[in-house]
Amino acid sequence: MALLGIDLGTSAVKVLVLDTQGRSLGVSKAGYEVMSPHPGWAEGDPNAWWRATVSAVQAAMAQAPHARITTIGLSGQMHGVVPTDKGGRPTRAALLWADTRAEEELKHYQALPPALLGQLANPLVPGMAGPLLCWLADHEPEAYQATRWALQPKDWLRLCLTDSVTADPSDASATLLYNLPADQWADDVIAALGLSRELFAALSPSGAFAGTLSAPAAGALGLSAGLPVATGAADTAAACLGTGLLAPGPIQLTLGTGAQLVQLCPDPLADPTGRTHLYRAADGVHWYRMAAVQNAGLALDWVHRILGASWDELYASAGAVAPGAGGVMFLPYLTRERAHHQNPHSTAAFLGMRIDHQQEHLLHAALEGVAFGIRAALEALPGASEGADLRLAGGGSVHPALRQMLADVLGRALVAVDILDASARGAALLGGIAGGIWADAAATASVAPGMQVVATPNPGHASVYHEVYGRYQRLAATIDAPV
Secondary structure: OEEEEEEEOOOEEEEEEEEOOOOEEEEEEEEOOOEOOOOOOOEEOHHHHHHHHHHHHHHHHHHOOOOOEEEEEEEEOOOOEEEEOOOOOEOOOEEOOOOOHHHOOHHHHHOOOHHHHHHHOOOOOOOOHHHHHHHHHHHOHHHHHOOOEEEOHHHHHHHHHHOOOOEOHHHHOOOOOEEOOOOEEOHHHHHHOOOOHHHOOOEOOOOOEEEEOOHHHHHHHOOOOOOEEEOOEEHHHHHHHHOOOOOOOOEEEEEOOOEEEEEEEOOOOOOOOOOOEEEEOOOOOOEEEEEEEOOOHHHHHHHHHHOOOOHHHHHHHHHHOOOOHHHOEEEOOOOOOOOOOOOOOEOOEEEOOOOOOOHHHHHHHHHHHHHHHHHHHHHHOOOOOOOOOEEEEOHHHOOHHHHHHHHHHHOOOEEEEOOOOHHHHHHHHHHHHHOOOOOOHHHHHHHOOOEEEEEOOOHHHHHHHHHHHHHHHHHHOOOEOOO
16 A cells, blocks of 8 residues: 655656555656746746656656555645636646736735735745736636636646645635635635636545546546546645644745744744745644745756856865855846845845856855845744754755755754655655545654754854855845846
């Protein structure tokens, strides 16, 4: 008996075959392009997502030829939107979380009465489904009118698997169209924005049964038709479940295309400073506070491509160059940063370069810049007590030199969760809950992964980084886009 977890990420889908004792039997990954046809746009091709999913499922199953899949669970990238017609076909490319085209549409939100804005309990960000749908209605009315469903990415993928449409609170709460205190779609906000309420699917718990695998989908994937499919969850919420973060208290850092610092909380209390986010957890019991960093792995991917360096060379620079990168500073703001950042108009830049600097100095500075961005987010997170250890998860945080840099910059010990596929694992566990293997999310504690300390701050390095971080903050506050 085995579970299949599918995590539809921003630039790749990951598939995990998990047994009921929590052991990984097979894992595979297949990539696809994030398109930017105009400055500030970020789009994806859902049909490419499906092709990648088919490839990754087949590859993962090939690693576990004797596994008998009994349930399927899903997780996926948050915030964006897949406009879909009544037949399930996208009416245009998907609009993704890194997209900034809807800046003007935020004015629709700013004009809302305070009582309606208060329902959202979140800062206003252009790359979320609500502003993006407002943009679509304003600028591409034909595509908007042809749209029957405004789906989150993993919900579109489930539609492909089951021919059924539903949404879950963990993803819906991250759309700027959700009433957090009431734990339901914000109908008054949707109406005030002029959007059609019919675009938004009925809500179902993340671990609920949402449908069965259709015969055509089963044929494409090489699985048995009729398998139960769970509703699934947003990738960050699924990652909390997958790493065993099941109760308030600890703070977890996940590093991938973006970076997220999350902490479960028992009540939906918004950040009074408006700098961090509040969303529904996958367990249906808790909420979680999140300080999100847009420009993490996204910025590192750009740097390694532009400078022609391999990933190994990029990460090796963390230990090959002394803290401070010889005076080179990298501001990673290739896209607009989230609300915790002090300057919404920041742009990316390499600063302080001299003729004696080598490629490794720029690579090291890029890693530092991303680490400083994570520190700024951590400092904004309500309840982030000084000196507490950080749980570390995510495939972008496995290199020892990078882990040491993060510990030095953040001034905290890092405790790594003993898995690399947190969101896919969480998706598989949700499938297990839907299939009755576990009664609820709390029961999955029996298969929670182990943890170990992987880095502690070097006092000398931490002192240098504290000074360099001050310079970083001053520069980040003043470097704007050119007029």
